[in-house]
Amino acid sequence: MAVPKKRQSRTRTATRRAQWDVITPPTLSVCANVACRAPVRPHRVCGTCGMYRGKQIFAPAAVTEQAPATTGE
Numbered sequence: 001m002a003v004p005k006k007r008q009s010r011t012r013t014a015t016r017r018a019q020w021d022v023i024t025p026p027t028l029s030v031c032a033n034v035a036c037r038a039p040v041r042p043h044r045v046c047g048t049c050g051m052y053r054g055k056q057i058f059a060p061a062a063v064t065e066q067a068p069a070t071t072g073e
């Protein structure tokens with residue numbers, strides 16, 4: 001196993017470890033569904049409408065709740 005030639009300073013170690021705490025905000029794009037347009041992470045199913053690349057992956061909870069209300073009227 002390789003052995004380091006020189007001991008790293010406390011500052012250098014702390015600087016490297018400080019990078020663990022860096023939190024970057026998630027990249028967001030807009031849902032491809034024209035009716036939805038909710039912010040979604042790229043290459044992921046939309047959590048609001050359940051669509052991905054024009055396909056319905058799962059039934060969104062909001063629509064199933066609204067469906068009985070519209071039929072009841």
Ligand SMILES: [Zn+2]
Nearest residue numbers: 031036046049
């Ligand atoms: Zn959507």
